[in-house]
Amino acid sequence: MEFPDLGKHCAEETCKQLDFLPLKCDVCEQDFCKDHFTYAAHKCPFAYKKDVQVPVCPLCNRPIPVKKGEIPDVVVGEHMDRDCRCRPGKKEKVFTFRCSKKGCKKKEMLPVACDQCHGNFCIQHRHPLDHSCTHGSRAVSIGGCPAVRASESEPSGPLNALPPRWLAQRLRH
Numbered sequence: 001m002e003f004p005d006l007g008k009h010c011a012e013e014t015c016k017q018l019d020f021l022p023l024k025c026d027v028c029e030q031d032f033c034k035d036h037f038t039y040a041a042h043k044c045p046f047a048y049k050k051d052v053q054v055p056v057c058p059l060c061n062r063p064i065p066v067k068k069g070e071i072p073d074v075v076v077g078e079h080m081d082r083d084c085r086c087r088p089g090k091k092e093k094v095f096t097f098r099c100s101k102k103g104c105k106k107k108e109m110l111p112v113a114c115d116q117c118h119g120n121f122c123i124q125h126r127h128p129l130d131h132s133c134t135h136g137s138r139a140v141s142i143g144g145c146p147a148v149r150a151s152e153s154e155p156s157g158p159l160n161a162l163p164p165r166w167l168a169q170r171l172r173h
Helices: 072-082 144-152 164-172
Strands: none
Touching: none
């Protein structure tokens, strides 16, 4: 004990450790060691003045403002009953994209649009042949799908140099 006046004892009743770098609580203004300086560790009776937490709605993840003296659980419950965009009783439909094929009543979660007729279809009718797609008033066959796409977009490079008869033979095989 060469320096008896150096450091302070922790104010926590169960600790009383001599600390050379004590931390002062900014609310109750007592000195604590590193293990007891938080509001919860030393059970600060005035922590509610500084330790303010904003509750978040569990449904919509929005912060809910709470006034002094109000119970956060009650305020969040009122928000869920009145203002919440994601009410538990109000269920949003997941399958909203209905198939455009005549006679089909299936719905999908995501839109599946045909590149040719721009209709919305279910997974079963997504291919042009499955929904009797007509593109530019002509029916498209199995062998014709790649040919129609090739004729609509101008090929670049060596395909332009090839004779059309060779390209037609390659598409048939």
